[in-house]
Amino acid sequence: MLYKKLCLLLLAVAILASCKNNKNTAYDTKENDERFDRFKSRFIEELWKVYPGWANGVGYHKYDSILVIPDGNSRQNELNFAKAYLDSLRNFKIAKLSAHNQIDYRLIENQLKSTEWNIRQFKQWQWDPSMYNVGESFALLLTENYAPLENRLKSFAAKLNKVEAYYAAAKENINQPSIPHTELAIAQNRGSLDIFGAMLEDSLKKVNLPETEKQTIRANANKAISAIQQYVNWLEKDVRPGLVEGKTARSFRIEKELFDEKFQFDIQSGYTAEEVYNKAVKRKEELHTEMAKLANQLWPKYFANQPKPQVNLALIRKVIDTLSTTHAHRDSFQLSVEKQLPELVKFINDKNLLYLDPKKPLVVRQTPDYMAGFSVASINSPGPYDKEANTYYNVGSLKDYTPEMAESHLREYNKYTLQIINIHEAIPGHYTQLVYSNQSPSLIKSIFGNGAMVEGWAVYTERMMLEEGYGNNSPEMWLMYYKWHLRAVCNTILDYSIHVKNMSEKDALDLMIREAFQQEAEAKGKWRRATLSQVQLCSYFTGYTEIYDFREELKKKQGDKFNLKNFHEKFLSYGSAPVKYIRELMMEELKN
Numbered sequence: 001m002l003y004k005k006l007c008l009l010l011l012a013v014a015i016l017a018s019c020k021n022n023k024n025t026a027y028d029t030k031e032n033d034e035r036f037d038r039f040k041s042r043f044i045e046e047l048w049k050v051y052p053g054w055a056n057g058v059g060y061h062k063y064d065s066i067l068v069i070p071d072g073n074s075r076q077n078e079l080n081f082a083k084a085y086l087d088s089l090r091n092f093k094i095a096k097l098s099a100h101n102q103i104d105y106r107l108i109e110n111q112l113k114s115t116e117w118n119i120r121q122f123k124q125w126q127w128d129p130s131m132y133n134v135g136e137s138f139a140l141l142l143t144e145n146y147a148p149l150e151n152r153l154k155s156f157a158a159k160l161n162k163v164e165a166y167y168a169a170a171k172e173n174i175n176q177p178s179i180p181h182t183e184l185a186i187a188q189n190r191g192s193l194d195i196f197g198a199m200l201e202d203s204l205k206k207v208n209l210p211e212t213e214k215q216t217i218r219a220n221a222n223k224a225i226s227a228i229q230q231y232v233n234w235l236e237k238d239v240r241p242g243l244v245e246g247k248t249a250r251s252f253r254i255e256k257e258l259f260d261e262k263f264q265f266d267i268q269s270g271y272t273a274e275e276v277y278n279k280a281v282k283r284k285e286e287l288h289t290e291m292a293k294l295a296n297q298l299w300p301k302y303f304a305n306q307p308k309p310q311v312n313l314a315l316i317r318k319v320i321d322t323l324s325t326t327h328a329h330r331d332s333f334q335l336s337v338e339k340q341l342p343e344l345v346k347f348i349n350d351k352n353l354l355y356l357d358p359k360k361p362l363v364v365r366q367t368p369d370y371m372a373g374f375s376v377a378s379i380n381s382p383g384p385y386d387k388e389a390n391t392y393y394n395v396g397s398l399k400d401y402t403p404e405m406a407e408s409h410l411r412e413y414n415k416y417t418l419q420i421i422n423i424h425e426a427i428p429g430h431y432t433q434l435v436y437s438n439q440s441p442s443l444i445k446s447i448f449g450n451g452a453m454v455e456g457w458a459v460y461t462e463r464m465m466l467e468e469g470y471g472n473n474s475p476e477m478w479l480m481y482y483k484w485h486l487r488a489v490c491n492t493i494l495d496y497s498i499h500v501k502n503m504s505e506k507d508a509l510d511l512m513i514r515e516a517f518q519q520e521a522e523a524k525g526k527w528r529r530a531t532l533s534q535v536q537l538c539s540y541f542t543g544y545t546e547i548y549d550f551r552e553e554l555k556k557k558q559g560d561k562f563n564l565k566n567f568h569e570k571f572l573s574y575g576s577a578p579v580k581y582i583r584e585l586m587m588e589e590l591k592n
């Protein structure tokens with residue numbers, strides 16, 4: 001229903017826009033779009049041929065039996081693919097495409113340019129030994145139930161023959177690797193060994209294959225195991241001991257030029273990395289000021305006449321620690337998540353914040369064991385080729401926790417924070433965004449969807465909900481929200497500072513623990529993640545700040561005509577697209 005309405009709206013706008021310039025443009029647009037749609041189908045087919053492992057990961061199974069050897073030939077193959085399709089893109093006049101296709105055009109272009117940049121400039125294939133790991137693509141064949149196990153084992157067997165050549169090429173590629181990535185490669189590849197041993201054996205037991213065939217698979221699996229083991233030994237005994245940070249090892253800090261470039265490819269922001277970093281630093285100071293006000297306000301309620309800490313950060317921490325003790329019981333943790341969802345829906349409907357499709361309720365479940373990890377709650381949505389499957393809200397179980405672990409976990413995800421997480425992950429955050437993006441299906445957007453927009457939207461909705469009065473504007477709710485928000489802000493500061501400004505581990509931990517009120521374990525984990533990844537930690541705050549800034553810009557521009565519900569629905573109707581393009585298209589539309 002909504003989808004049709006939006007389409008008609010878009011069509012009407014397209015026609016209106018075109019009337020001004022040229023009578024034939026509307027017709028041109030339709031023809032161009034049809035041509036572009038055909039181009040997209042060809043492009044995706046070809047993409048999966050070049051990246052069969054990626055295809056497997058998103059649920060496209062035609063090339064499951066192929067393992068690409070990561071050598072010079074395959075890199076040349078990728079470069080040829082990128083060049084050919086960048087050339088074909090130039091046959092389309094972007095302005096003559098529909099808004100949806102304009103964004104798809106940009107996403108394809110960005111993906112191909114990013115491929116070229118990765119191979120030629122960034123050269124992760126040289127310095128990151130953890131890029132080489134066959135584990136996941138083999139594990140998927142055993143665990144994903146898309147075809148009979150017999151068939152999946154056939155693909156498994158076919159790929160096995162390439163594992164030796166795969167690791168030989170990996171060794172050939174590696175040159176002055178970074179220390180944390182070398183250590184990660186050792187740990188992760190070692191973790192993959194089990195897939196070819198116990199996990200494979202489990203699967204072989206379940207199928208009716210001739211015993212000789214099973215024996216061949218076992219023999220080849222053993223060869224794969226020894227290829228992986230050799231790679232691990234080589235990294236551990238020959239490579240790692242000779243690595244000295246900044247000398248024989250490449251620094252894990254990618255530094256300004258590469259960071260700026262990677263930021264543009266991965267985030268596709270209207271801001272530069274430095275602009276976003278400066279905004280984050282400013283936001284952190286604003287938050288500290290606001291938090292100190294709230295902590296002062298709350299002090300008498302929780303501490304009566306006790307003496308107040310003199311230092312603001314210490315005062316804030318003490319109030320936060322106390323508020324954290326209000327939390328769900330370990331046995332009803334999932335239940336308290338479930339109970340909140342209808343409350344969020346009601347609030348959004350009462351306040352008229354955006355349309356929620358009542359036919360698409362969210363299924364809450366305990367995180368299945370095979371997905372269990374660190375996250376307390378996460379949205380599990382079907383892949384681009386599996387649209388009919390359910391979307392789940394996975395809630396982590398505390399059943400195996402000791403009382404101390406459970407208590408610490410429950411405090412971290414206390415009464416206040418849990419509500420913000422539900423906003424972020426479910427309604428109106430990730431889940432709602434997903435429902436909207438599925439209304440304008442685009443394979444391109446589900447494959448190359450913009451992570452900064454997706455995360456940014458979820459982070460934006462946290463603030464928006466509180467601004468609209470969710471949580472009755474209680475100082476407790478605001479203070480705990482600020483603490484949560486500070487995490488996204490500090491992720492950006494951390495990422496940029498570590499890679500561009502040479503921030504030390506000590507300073508990083510100080511930022512997270514003293515200034516962002518995190519626990520030491522969380523902070524240490526984040527430091528490690530920040531040394532292994534680049535730019536990704538910026539996505540949350542960048543997307544948020546772009547959406548928030550855009551909304552405020554629009555409010556100013558439209559004055560009384562600004563309508564929050566319209567803004568949200570229109571914004572989401574473009575799918576998981578970079579915020580800067582959504583902004584461009586919405587602004588363009590306003591002119592007409």
Ligand code: ZN
Nearest residue numbers: 325327407410
């Ligand atoms: Zn407790």
Ligand code: ZN
Nearest residue numbers: 424430455458
């Ligand atoms: Zn998120």
